[in-house]
Amino acid sequence: MIKSNDSAIGELNDIVGFHIRLAHGAVYRHFAETFANLELTQKQVSVLWLVGENPAISQIELGQRLRMDRATTMTIVNRLQDRDYLRRERSETDGRKQALYLTDVGADALAKAKLAIHEHEEWLKSRFTSEEIEKLVEMLARIHD
Template identity: 45%
Template sequence: MRTKPPPEDVEAEEASFTPPLDVGRLGDLLGFHLRMAHVAIYRDFAETMEELRLTQKQLAVMELVAGNPGVSQIDLANTLGTDRATMMALVNRLAARDFIERRPSAADRRRQELHLTEAGRATLARARALIAMHEQRFIELFSPDEMDALLAALKRIYKGG
């Protein structure tokens, strides 16, 4: 839910605006442009998810649990490229909000399976509607062919070829 700042805030912002810095050699670095694009998308995501108080990582965990009921924390950590301690903290936060529940595995007592709760499913449904709007703001910057090419290029980077 974006709102325009009050007029006095706009005036203060305009008065304090300085021209952007010359980025010099950074302008030729792929990593710099990926980082700047990430920051733009991250900020928009944070604004979009403000009402639900969900981070990108939390939403990713909820999506993976929704698509893979009974998944383990270790499998989530491996898929998202994070360590076990970080994943445990993420799952703990989602469980504290009653979005995810742990259940003992019938096949292996040492393993806990993760499932979305009713509240988790409802929150994920609302998050998906918000994410669709968030994604559309960026997708509409590209033609369908450009979007396909961009996604293919990004996948090439993180899949290593």
């Protein structure tokens, strides 16, 4: 039986997926509160971060690395470009592809987002020991890999 603070949920207490959903909800709410002033979504931050670490990454490779379909990737890139966070240039290595780069405004937004992520991660990690965090990440990877 899974331990829970809420005995009123009956047999739901034994459903692993139910606890994952509750945990996801709590993490997402805290993330949304932490990021409220930045007006960025988790996916947008992930895109900025990956482009910042990989200047000239193609839109296709970006979507593959973040496990997003082409339409979602294009929508996010378009929105970030409309906000002057990203710019597209023709790839120097493959003229059929668009290379993505952070603008100065995008780099500033990413820096602010990283500070917010640090705050969010501190909140989340404060619930676990270092060993538990390592094991939790390992176990969650079994689900999403």
